[in-house]
Amino acid sequence: QAQLVESGGGLVQGGGSLKLSCAASGSIFRIAAMGWYRQAPGNQRELVAHFTRGGSTTYADSVKGRFTISRDNAKNTVYLQMNNLKPEDTAVYYCHAFITTDYWGQGTHVTVSS
DSSP: OOOEEEEEEEEETTTTEEEEEEESSSSGGGSEEEEEEEOOSSSSOHHHHHHOOTTTTEEEEGGGTTTEEEEEEETTEEEEEEOOOOOGGGGGEEEEESSSSEEOOOOOEEEEEE
């Protein structure tokens, strides 16, 4: 069964860094568009960074220059390097993949203290 499992969340001070990982089970994910969304309390889920199936990337304006998405196809893993974190980055971060339907991970919490 296709599955996405995130890891790497936690508590960090403002200005710090975290790296999230999303391991995808199933070789089908090698052709998927994959990336990251986040949802803060009381807010809608929003795009953070994402690969298209063609391999290009898109970022939310709020994270440009601070976050970097990368991918290791041999490991079926997508990463999100987050630098210069701000309290407003506090959210649950979800791995997402789209092939013919949407797949979501269970989410990993990121808390940034001021």
